[in-house]
Amino acid sequence: MATDLRISNISKIYPGCVANDNVSLQFKSGKIYALLGENGAGKSTLVKILSGVISPDNGEVFLNEKNLKLNSPLDAKKNKIGMVFQHFNLFETLSVFENLSIDATEDNKSLRVRINEILKKYNFSIDLDVPVLNLSAGQKQKVEIIRCLLRSPKVLIMDEPTSVLTEQETEELFISLKKFCDEGILIIYITHKLKEVLSLCDEVAVMRKGKVVSVSQTQNEKVETLANKMVGQKLAKIRKKINISKNKDEIFKVKHLNFYSDDPFETNLINLNFSVKKGECLGIAGISGNGQNELFQILSGEIITPDTSIIFRNKEIAKLNPKQRREYLMAFSPEDRISQAAVPELKIFENVALNNFKSSNFFEKGLVNERKIKEHSKKILSDFSVNTDNVELKSQFLSGGNLQKLILGRELITAPELLICYNPTWGLDVGAISYIHETLIKINDQEKSTILISTDTEELLKLSDRIAVIYKGTLSKIMPSEEVTPEKLGVLMGGGSID
C-alpha cells in the first residue's frame, strides 16, 4: 500500500529562535526525499517532531490522511515511523541480538529468525552475538536500521547518516536505502551534503532559518543551485571599504597545517596554508562540520599539531599555548560562548580575568588582584556597551548579545594585533549583530587584522577582504572578496570547483 506523509503548517518556537516557521511538506512512498539545510536551519527540529521527541506549537502531521498525535517516540513507533539518529542509541557492551531484543515484543527464537531473514534479504553481514562495541560505525548503523525494519516501518527517517561512515559504507547504505524505497518504504534523508542529495534522492526540500525555501526534483538541480538555496542568495548590501592591502606586510602565516584525529566526529585538516596581512580580514567560509572547529583550536593553541609552522609578527608560535600566544598580542573569540569563551557560573569580572596578560597585572606574584580586574571589567562594560555596570553579576544573567560583547571586549581591550573569531554573531539578534560587525570593521580600520571563520555567507561577504572556503578539511584558494559572489561560495562550500 502506498504511504503518504503530509506535514501541515508546523511551527516550533524556542525562546529567541523560531526553529520551524509554518513548515508544510508532502512525501509519497516510492521516492527518496532529501531534507537539506545548514546546521540550525530547522531540520532536526522537524525530525524530532516527526519522531515524537518534541511536540510542535502549531500544525499537524497526517499519515495516509490520518491525523497523527505524536506525543512520544512510542507514538511514532506505533504509527510505523522509524528513525535512525546520527548518534547511535545502542548499549555498547551488549551483543547485537540483546540490543535488538530489548524492545521487541516477541520471543527470542522467532526474533532471531526474523533478524536473520532481514540480514539475508539486504545482504547485511553482522554477527548477532558480538558486543556492539566491536562493530564499525557502519555496522552499528545497520543494527539501528534492522531495529527499524523489525517493525516493518512505513516511513524511515535517516538523520545525517553518512557523517560517520567511510566512502565504502556510504555506498552500501545507499544501495540498501534504494532497496527499501523499492519495497514501498518512504524514505526521508536529512543532510547538508549536496552531492549525496544529487546521487541518492529524487526530490529535495531545502530549509533555511526555519522555513522551507524550495521543493524541487533533484534532476533539475546542480550542486551550485542547491548550495545557493541552502545558504541564501541575499547579497550583502553594506560592504566594508576594502582595505588596500596589496603591499602590506604579512603579519600571520600558517604553513603545513595538518591534523589527524581518531574521533569520527572530528574532521581531519589537510595541508592548510594561508597568511593574513596587516589590517586585513581573512574570511573562512564553509558549511559547519568541515573542519572549522579544529582549525580554530589549532590557531588558538588549544590543539598543538606537529610539523605545523605558524609565524606571527616574525615569531614562530606553533608550539605555544593560548596564554602564551596572547602575550604575542593574539586574541580569540570561540564559537561556543557559554561553555568555552566564558563560564556562566562565574561573575563578570572573573570571566574577564580569563584573558590574563602579564602586563595586565591581574595576578601579581600569583595572588588575585581583584581591584585591578574589576576596574578593567568596568572599562570593558562601558566601552563595549554591555547593558550592565555590575561586575559582580554572574555571566549567566547576560543575554547572548551582551555576553558576546563582553567576550569581544575582553579580547579587544588589550589591543591585539590579530583577532581570530568563529561565528561571532551566531544566535544573536539584529542589533547585537550590527554592533559586532561595526566593531570588527573598526579593528581593521585601526590596522589590526582579523580571521573570521563563519558559516554565515552574508557576514563573510560584508566583512572580509579576502575569502577562502573550507571543505572537508581542505582550504580552497584565497580570493579577493570583490571577485567573490555568493554563487561561487556556494559551489565551493558544496565541494564543487570553480574556473
Added chain:
Amino acid sequence: MVPLIKIEKRNDVPMALYFFTPFIAIILTILGGGIIFYILGFNPIEALKFYFITPISNLYGLSELLLKATPLCLIAIGLSFCFKSNNWNIGAEGQLTFGAIVGGGVALLFYNQEGFYILPLVILAGAIGGMIFALIPAILKTYFNTNEILVSLMLVYVSKLLLDYLVVGPWSNPEGFNFPETRQFSDSSRMPLLFEGLRIHAGIFLALAAVMLSWFVLYKTYLGFQIKVSGLSLKTAKYAGFKGNTMILVVFMISGACAGLAGVGEITGPIGQLHRMISPDYGFTAIIVAFLGRLNPFGIIFASLVVALTYLGAETAQIFLQIPKYTGQVFQGMILFFLLASDYLLFFKVKILSLKKNELRH
C-alpha cells in the same frame, strides 16, 4: 490514571540553600539511624543518645572527637583541591598509609635518640611521602591518560600491603615477640599532647593551618582561580591557556601531602609506632567529609566533626548496646546518600503528573 514522574532542572538555586542541605542530610541520617535501631529492637531515642550525645558528654569524649576529626579534616582539605578541579583522587587512604610509612621510617631511624629537630623531620617526611604517592596517579593521568579514580584506588592496596610487609618483616620490633608492629617511637618523634591525660595532640594545629592556607590559596591566588575555572569547564580552562597538566600535578601533590600529614599525625600522635591498623579508613571517609563540607574549607571543619562523631558513636554503641562498630560506616554511608539525594532535589525538581492511560508516554 497513571502517575508520571517528570524531572526538570531548576534554573536558579539559591546559594544559602546549597549550604543548608548538608544539615538536612544530617537530620535525615539521624532519623534513618533511629529507624534502623528500632528495627534492630533497640529503643531508638536511647540508642541515638548513646550514638550522638554520650560520646561527647565529657572532656575525654570531646578530646577524642577532635582527635578523630583532625585527620579527616586534613585529608578532606587536600581532597577539596582535587575535587574542585575535576580530579577524582579517591586514594587518600593509600597516600595516608605511604606518608605514615615514610614518616614512620624516619621516626624509626631516630628510635633511640632525642632532639627537637626529629619531629619536624618526621612530619616533613610524612608529607613528602604522601605527595610522592599521590604523584603516581597524577603522572599516569597527565602522561598516559589513565583514569585517576582506578589508579589512586588500586594504589591504596599497594601501600597497605607494603605496610604489612614492613611491620612483619624488615621493620618489625626485634624485641616484639613477632607481633606485627615496629618499635615504639622515641618521645622526640611524638606529637606534643595539649592536655595532660587527654589524647588530643598538636596535630590539630596542622589541620587548622591547612584550613587557613587552603582558603587563601583557593580564593585569593591564581592557582585557586585556575582550579575553580577548570572545575566548572575544562574547555574554558584550555581556551584560557591554563597549564592543565601542571595543575593536575599540583593538586594531587597538595592532596597527597595533606593525607601524608594525616598519616604521620596518627602514628606520631595516638599510636606511637607503625602497625597494620593505623587508620580506620580515614582516607575514604574524608571523601564524604569533603562533600558534606561543600569543598569549602570552613564547611570541612564542621563536616569533619560530624563524621568524627559517627566513629565515636559507633564505639560507644558497641560498648553499651553490643552493636557492631561497623554501624559507624552505615551512618557515614547514610550521610553521603542523603546528601546526594538532597543535592539532586536541590538542582532538579520532580513533578508528578497524572495522565490518562492512552496518553501514557514512553
